[in-house]
Amino acid sequence: MVASPRSSVRSAEMAKLTQLIDNEVFRAYATYAVIVLLKMMLMSLITAYFRITRKAFVNPEDTAVFGKGESAKKNLRTDPDVERVRRGHLNDLENIVPFLGIGLLYALSGPELSTALLHFRIFAGARIVHTFAYLIPLPQPSRGLSWAVGYTVTILMAYRVLKTALYL
Amino acid sequence: MVASPRSSVRSAEMAKLTQLIDNEVFRAYATYAVIVLLKMMLMSLITAYFRITRKAFVNPEDTAVFGKGESAKKNLRTDPDVERVRRGHLNDLENIVPFLGIGLLYALSGPELSTALLHFRIFAGARIVHTFAYLIPLPQPSRGLSWAVGYTVTILMAYRVLKTALYL
Amino acid sequence: MVASPRSSVRSAEMAKLTQLIDNEVFRAYATYAVIVLLKMMLMSLITAYFRITRKAFVNPEDTAVFGKGESAKKNLRTDPDVERVRRGHLNDLENIVPFLGIGLLYALSGPELSTALLHFRIFAGARIVHTFAYLIPLPQPSRGLSWAVGYTVTILMAYRVLKTALYL
Numbered sequence: 359m360v361a362s363p364r365s366s367v368r369s370a371e372m373a374k375l376t377q378l379i380d381n382e383v384f385r386a387y388a389t390y391a392v393i394v395l396l397k398m399m400l401m402s403l404i405t406a407y408f409r410i411t412r413k414a415f416v417n418p419e420d421t422a423v424f425g426k427g428e429s430a431k432k433n434l435r436t437d438p439d440v441e442r443v444r445r446g447h448l449n450d451l452e453n454i455v456p457f458l459g460i461g462l463l464y465a466l467s468g469p470e471l472s473t474a475l476l477h478f479r480i481f482a483g484a485r486i487v488h489t490f491a492y493l494i495p496l497p498q499p500s501r502g503l504s505w506a507v508g509y510t511v512t513i514l515m516a517y518r519v520l521k522t523a524l525y526l
Numbered sequence: 527m528v529a530s531p532r533s534s535v536r537s538a539e540m541a542k543l544t545q546l547i548d549n550e551v552f553r554a555y556a557t558y559a560v561i562v563l564l565k566m567m568l569m570s571l572i573t574a575y576f577r578i579t580r581k582a583f584v585n586p587e588d589t590a591v592f593g594k595g596e597s598a599k600k601n602l603r604t605d606p607d608v609e610r611v612r613r614g615h616l617n618d619l620e621n622i623v624p625f626l627g628i629g630l631l632y633a634l635s636g637p638e639l640s641t642a643l644l645h646f647r648i649f650a651g652a653r654i655v656h657t658f659a660y661l662i663p664l665p666q667p668s669r670g671l672s673w674a675v676g677y678t679v680t681i682l683m684a685y686r687v688l689k690t691a692l693y694l
Numbered sequence: 695m696v697a698s699p700r701s702s703v704r705s706a707e708m709a710k711l712t713q714l715i716d717n718e719v720f721r722a723y724a725t726y727a728v729i730v731l732l733k734m735m736l737m738s739l740i741t742a743y744f745r746i747t748r749k750a751f752v753n754p755e756d757t758a759v760f761g762k763g764e765s766a767k768k769n770l771r772t773d774p775d776v777e778r779v780r781r782g783h784l785n786d787l788e789n790i791v792p793f794l795g796i797g798l799l800y801a802l803s804g805p806e807l808s809t810a811l812l813h814f815r816i817f818a819g820a821r822i823v824h825t826f827a828y829l830i831p832l833p834q835p836s837r838g839l840s841w842a843v844g845y846t847v848t849i850l851m852a853y854r855v856l857k858t859a860l861y862l
Contacts, residue, residue: 384859386862388803389861389862392795392855398792399792401788402788402845442585445584451787452615452619453570455791456564459560460559463560466556495585498591512567519560523552525554610753621738623787624731627731628731631728634724663755666758677738680735684728694722
């Protein structure tokens, strides 16, 4: 028995829908979104590393391993390196969240693959440079410029989404 | 030669999949998601503006332009206006991230267009009022109320997503 | 008149596209994404609760209800409980944002339903344990371990997305 056209269509659709990820622009988005998110997640590990090596904690329960009383209490302090990583982490959140949302919509707006790749690559590159510029730290305007490049790419993608999809 | 039904279906699907954005509810989501994200991104520029005009920086490398030593060091300080914008920015992150995630799933749950538009418009309006209420600042409860309106809209959309999609 | 195969396909697609949410893995993602976002949103209410009961505010306009002058000014202060909830909230943002992005792409990469459910359930469970560990607070390493479990699940999903979709 031959399946009716309708039902074969339906099962093909079901397969495809779970594989939006077959589309090349969407795959490119997925790749770079994961890269910048992993980079952002790395900031948590760097913060933990500095907190432990600098012995600079914020929660009393985190210092229990150093014993009780004064010896533990003196590890409840802020450290410039820890604070620097935390600022870099927050800056990531402020900039990567817009990229995730706007980039997803941009990928679904049907851009040319090469144009989309260019946007994603520049954004990811800029955020990686930004992290090095923040943590080393490099002299300004390295950090400022890398921030501005990522910001501008996001604005350009937002413009394309609004031009394609605007429905107020 | 006529294309087989199967292959014409396949290519139509590919086209459509890259254009989820053809769906009106999804276009409305895309529009308002971009609007609130751009609004949130604006907070970075306002922070930079206040840091520069108030000469209130947090990273030593940012003050190098003011020379070295004491003259630069005195620009490493917190400023109430800068801190206010930063709190507004963090509040945006805390509220716009849930909107992005829940709103996307809500848009895919097949709501009425008019209902969806109502949710998106109220959320975006509430967040814009919240920003003015925070930065001017307006007397309370302006900020509290605008926050609560956006929060409630997000909860209502979350309820609809769970009702439609619940799969524990 | 019988509809042409093409047009019946088209309308079926339109219906389906708005109902990506029919796919079981996607429904599971939607459910757990909403759960962790609602949990994160709860942190705002807990912060507000502690600010009001501890009378610890950060914005001068928020203390107007306590009168003017010194009596109101003394409520502009930080409180350890408020700061603890805020740290928990920020930690949620840092960890739930990657889950939202990576989890969405993972759900679209066509994993086994049972495997996907396992990832989503463990992540959501770990974040709920993390919140209790932070707010009670439980002695370490409860908070550290629950954080690490959620982090690891996110990394595993990221690996699967890159394996399926990598397009550099």
